[in-house]
Amino acid sequence: MNTTTMTRARLGMLPIALLALLAAGCGTHRSGDRIGADGSSRPASATPDPLADFPCPGESRTPTAPPPAGTPEQAGPPTDHYAENNGFKFPLPLHGQRRCEGLAAVGGIKKALEPLRTRGDFSPGSTRGALNRLGYSTGQVRVRQDGPTGVGFLIDTSHMCVEGTMTQASTEADAFAGYPDHSGCDVPSGGH
Numbered sequence: 001m002n003t004t005t006m007t008r009a010r011l012g013m014l015p016i017a018l019l020a021l022l023a024a025g026c027g028t029h030r031s032g033d034r035i036g037a038d039g040s041s042r043p044a045s046a047t048p049d050p051l052a053d054f055p056c057p058g059e060s061r062t063p064t065a066p067p068p069a070g071t072p073e074q075a076g077p078p079t080d081h082y083a084e085n086n087g088f089k090f091p092l093p094l095h096g097q098r099r100c101e102g103l104a105a106v107g108g109i110k111k112a113l114e115p116l117r118t119r120g121d122f123s124p125g126s127t128r129g130a131l132n133r134l135g136y137s138t139g140q141v142r143v144r145q146d147g148p149t150g151v152g153f154l155i156d157t158s159h160m161c162v163e164g165t166m167t168q169a170s171t172e173a174d175a176f177a178g179y180p181d182h183s184g185c186d187v188p189s190g191g192h
Contacts, residue, residue: 056100058107088188091176094160102160102175108134109155109162113171122151122166131155142186154185161185 094102112130116122124143131141136155146152146165153173155162163185164173182188 053095053099056103059100059103088179088181090179091161091174092178092180094175094177098160098177099175102162105155105160105162106164106173106175109164109173110171113166117166117168117171120149120168122146122149124151127151127153127166156185 093099109131112134113127116126116130122145124145128138128141128143131143131153132138136157140156142154142156144152146167150165150167152165153163160175161178162173162175164171166172178185179188
């Protein structure tokens with residue numbers, strides 16, 4: 001083989017070698033790594049995902065039952081666009097550590113209101129006082145009379161909302177992250 005033929009053969013192999021190198025990658029970024037704002041690469045497990053749900057203290061590890069057949073999640077898109085047109089009214093769920101904080105807040109509220117419920121004290125003033133003693137300021141708590149033997153409440157903190165009712169039968173509460181098109185904890189009156 002002469003020198004010209006060998007040079008051409010080597011030059012012909014150069015694109016193949018470059019293609020193989022590009023396909024293999026340079027080895028600094030692996031599947032599952034996250035690239036930070038500073039360009040550094042960290043393993044995905046080094047920074048927990050704040051939206052990942054995990055069992056909270058005192059929470060059962062058993063999976064929740066799937067919704068019954070025929071619920072909107074399984075029925076497909078509604079033909080009248082109700083969900084699309086009214087999506088702004090549905091509260092956003094809490095995730096990650098904030099979900100655990102919400103569950104703890106709900107548990108504390110139910111425990112604080114139970115003595116009032118068993119006494120049959122459904123006055124907004126007593127309910128507000130019990131919620132204030134938990135550390136919620138007067139400005140964060142809204143209470144309303146809900147019939148002769150019931151009271152509704154809404155707590156608006158800077159990082160979560162807690163809404164519930166107390167009746168003769170039980171105290172119910174739910175923590176959520178607000179609404180999609182609204183900055184407060186009250187149900188918005190209109191969307192965009």
